[in-house]
Amino acid sequence: MKKFELPRFAGAVSLCLALGVPGAASATEGYFALAYGPAQRGVGGAGVAYSVDPMSAAINPANIADIGHAMTFGLEAFSPRRGFDANGAFPLPDGGADSGHEWFAIPNFGYNRPLEGGGALNVMVYGNGGMNTSYPDVANPNCAAAPGDTGIFCDGKAGVDLMQMFVSVGYGRKDGNFSWGIAPTFAAQRFAARGLNPALFGPMTTDASNFSGRGYDISTGFGLRAGLKYEISPQVTVGLAGQTRFKMTKFDKYAGLFEDGGSFDIPASISAGVTFKPRSDLALMLDYQRIFYSNIAAVGNSNTNGLFGAKGGAGFGWDDVDVFRIGAEWQQTPDMTWRAGYAYATNPIGKEDVMLGVLAPGVVEHHFSFGGAKKLNERDTFDFAINYVAPHKVKGPGMFGSDVELDMHQFSASVGWTRRF
Template identity: 60%
Template structure:
C-alpha cells in the first residue's frame, strides 16, 4: 500500500506544480512549439520520434511509452529568450533598438509511466508550449500623434503579449513484436494576455483562458536490432475562443493549436551509441489567427488579419553515447525554417518566433540503481528579419532579432 501511494502523491504534486506555473512559462524554438518537452529530449535537440528515452518520450511519440518501464520523471527548464526590434524611419514604432524585458522563464514537465497487467502501458504527462511572449518597456516616440494618439508599440507605453499552452495527456501504448503503437487523448489549456496594443485597436489587458481537446498518435517499428523507424502526428486542437481578445484574433477570438507530424529513425552503429534523425512539419498556416497575412482584413473578423506565419519544417539530429553503465552523454542540432517573412514584421514585433538553428548538449548520471539525474543546455543562434512597413503604417523599416539560452535539470525514479 505504501509503495503504491508514493508515486501517486508525487504525480499529484508535480501536476499541481505544472498547473501553478501556467501563466509564467515560455518556450519558443520552432515557432512557438518547444524544441523538446523532457530534459533528455532537449539534450538531443528534441529528436527521438523513433527512440524511447524515458516517460517524457511520450510527448514526442506516444508509442515510445510502450518500451519504458514503471517510472516517474520530473524536470524543469530555465528558458531565456532575448528578443528586440529596431525601427528606422518609421512612425509606427519609436526609432532605434528596443529590447524586450522578462527574459527568464521556468518550464516544468512531468510524466508517470505505469505498465498494465495485459502488457500495455499507461502514461500520464504534463508539458507546455509558449513563446509568443514579449514585454517591451515604455519608449518615447516623437511621432506619437501621427496616427491620432494611442499607446503601446505606437506611442511608447509598455507593450507586449504572453501566450502559454499546457498539455495534459493520457497515453495508452503497447508493444507487439517489433511494432509499438500509442494513442494519447490530450487536453490543452492556454492563456493569453496583451497590453499596450491600442495601435492595433486592442484595449484589453487581462489574462484570458481557453481549452480544447486533441489527439496524438504514433508508431515505432524495429526494422532490425540496429534500426528503428518512428512516426507520430498531432491533430489540430479546436480551442474555445479567447473572448477578451475577439478584436485581435481572427473570427472573434479563435486561436487553435495547429496540427503537426514527425517521422524519423534511430540507428545503433554499436551498442553504446545511438544516432537520431527526425523531420517535423508544423501546420501554422492552417490556423487563421497565426497563418493569415497581416493585411488579410480587419483584425478579429472572420478571415481577418493574423500573424502571417508560414508552416515550419524542422530537421533534428541527435547522438547519445553510453560512456559507462552510470553515465550517458548527448548532443544535438536542429534547424527550423523561419515562419515570419519580411512582409509581416509589423505584427510580429509582438511575436518574433524567428530563430532557426539550435545546438544542445546534455547527459544523464545514475545516482543509484533506481534514480537518475538528467541535465541539458541549449542555445538558439541569433536570427533576424527586416521588412518595410506599409504606407498605411507610415512606412519605414523594422528589424526583428532573437536568440535563446536554456538549461534543464530533471530527476527520474524507476520502480
C-alpha cells in the same frame, strides 16, 4: 505484477504543475518548444524512434511501450533575447527596442506504468512557451499623431503573452517489433495583449474594445496525439507520430484581435524519425517535423486579409514550419551518458510580416544542444541539458516605406530527475 494504482503524490504533482506552468517566451519552433524534458533537449528534440524516460511520449506516444515503470520531473531555465530595430517605421520608435522578461522557469512531469496483460499507461504535464514579449514604456516621438506619447505602439508598455499547457493520458502497447500509442490530451491557453493604441488599430479591427489591454483570458480544448514505431532490426528503428488540430474555446476578451471573434486553435503537426544503433553504447537519431501554423487563421492569415477579428480576417502571417533534427547519445560508462544534437527550424515570419512580428519575433533557426545523464544509483538518474539558439534576423518593410528588423537568440539550461521502480 501488482494491480495498477497511480500514486497519489504523482497525481497531486500533475495538478500542481497544470495550474502553475508559467507563461514563457517565444519558444524555438515558432511557439512550439524544442522538446519537453532535459533528456530530449540534450539531443536537439529528436526521439520519434527512441525512448528514454516518460517524457519521450511527448515526442511519440508509441514510446510509452518501451519506457517501463518510471517517473520524471524536470525544470528548464529558458532565456529568449528578442527585440527589433526600426528606421522611420511609424508608429515604432526609431532605433527600436528590446523586450524585457528574459528568464522563465518551465517545469515538466511524466509518469509511466506497465499494465497487466501488456501495454502501459503514461501521464504527462508539460507546456509550450508562447508568444511572449514585454517592451518598456519607451519615449516615442512618432506617437505625436496618437493620443498616447510613449511606447512602441503609443500606449505605454506593450507586448503579448501566450502560454499553452498540456495534460496527457496515453496508452501504448508493443507486439513483437511493432509499437503503437495514443494520447488524448487536454490543453489550456492563457493570453494577454497590451500597449496597442486603439486610435491606431481601431480602423483595423471589428472590435476595438476587445483588441488590447483586457488582461488575461483563458481558452481550453482537446486534441489527440498518436504514434507508431517499428524495429526493423536491433540496429534500426523507425517511427511516425502526429497530433490533431486542438479545437479551443475562443478568447472572448480578444475577439477583436484574433480571427472569427477570438478563435485561436492549436495547430496540427506530424513527425517522422529513424534511430540507428551501430554499437550497443551509441544511438544516432534523425527526425523531421512539420507544424501547420498556416491552417490556424489567427496565426497564418496575412495581415492584409481584411479586419482583425473578422471571420477569415487578418492574422500574423505565419508560414508552416519544417524542423530537421539530428541527435546522438553515447553511454561512456554504465553510470554516465552523454548527449548532443542540432535542430534546424524554418522561420515562420516573412519579411512582409515583420511589423506585427514585433509582438512575437519567433524567427530563430539554428539550435545546438549538449547534455547527459548521471546514474546516481540503481533507481535514480540525474539528467541535464544546455541549449543555445544562434542569433537570427529578419528585415522587411514597415509602414510608409520604412524598415523593421526583428532579432532573437536564446539560451536554456535544464535539469531533471528520473526514478525507475
